Amino acid sequence: MIYLELPPQPHQLVSYLRVGRLLHWSLILxxxxxxxxxVQFEASLEQFSFFWVFFWFxxxxxxxxxxxxxIMDGWSRFQNYKRAKDLLFIHGFNSKIADMYKVSKCQRNAAFVAAEELGYKNEIMNYxxxxxxxxxxxxxxxMTQDPLFLFRNYFWERTFLEKVYVPKFDYRSLHQERAI
Structure with missing residues (x-):
């Protein structure tokens, strides 16, 4: 089932910034x-206190x-967003799709932005x-369920090494075609 009324679609850069807004603030921090x-490390080098050199470095x-x-996490969340948007566009809102992205705040944000851009904002929020x-x-x-998560492949693959996902649809063109 394809959503019949496609809302206006933002540029992909806008979507990228919205998907990773928490991560972009973290990047600045x-x-x-x-x-x-x-700066502290350089100052400690001048005083040559081994403890402070080691600490600040x-x-x-x-x-x-x-x-x-x-940066890698933000890129991976953008891949999640593109996949979620395609799935939501093809199947409509579905709890199974939302479940795929409920693991972390950043993944939920990717699904939330995709759902919002397709008009499913209330459905995903309520779910x-x-x-x-x-x-x-x-x-x-x-992270709370598996204290050894750093040593698991799934952590590295899903958090930083998400495979490139090429969207199946050009949503901006589809919106313009349907607006005519």
């Missing part, structure tokens, strides 16, 4: 943190690595609400 820690590395992790998912559930559920 990690950039600022990295700069701050680097460790903080810098932690923040710097997270810059790339957040996640009925499942007891609140707006403040930021920590992915697998």
């Amino acid at each position: 990690f950039l600022l943190e990295s700069w701050f820690y680097w 460790g903080c810098f590395l932690f923040s710097f690595v997270h810059i790339f992790l957040v 996640y609400h009925s499942k007891g998912i609140k707006w403040f559930h930021y920590v992915p559920y697998f």
Whole structure:
């Protein structure tokens, strides 16, 4: 079942920014943190206190690595968004589709943006609400269920290494065709 009235579709860049808005704010935070820690690291080099050199360099590395992790996570969530949008367009709102993206706040956001762009905003909000998912559930559920998640392939594949998904439809063109 294809949704008959397709709402106006934003540019893909707008969708990308909306899908990863939490991740983009995190990126800015990690950039600022990295700069701050680097400045502290350089100051500790001048004083040559081994403890502070080690401490500030460790903080810098932690923040710097997270810059790339957040970028990869944002890219993966955009792949989720494109897949969710195609599935919702083809099948309409379906709880099985929504369940595929309920694991983390970022994945839910990808599904939410896709649903909103297709006119299913209320359906997906009501569904996640009925499942007891609140707006403040930021920590992915697998992190609390599996303390060794860092050593699992599924974590790395679903979080940072999502495969490229090419959308099946050009939604902006479809909207323009149906508007005529």
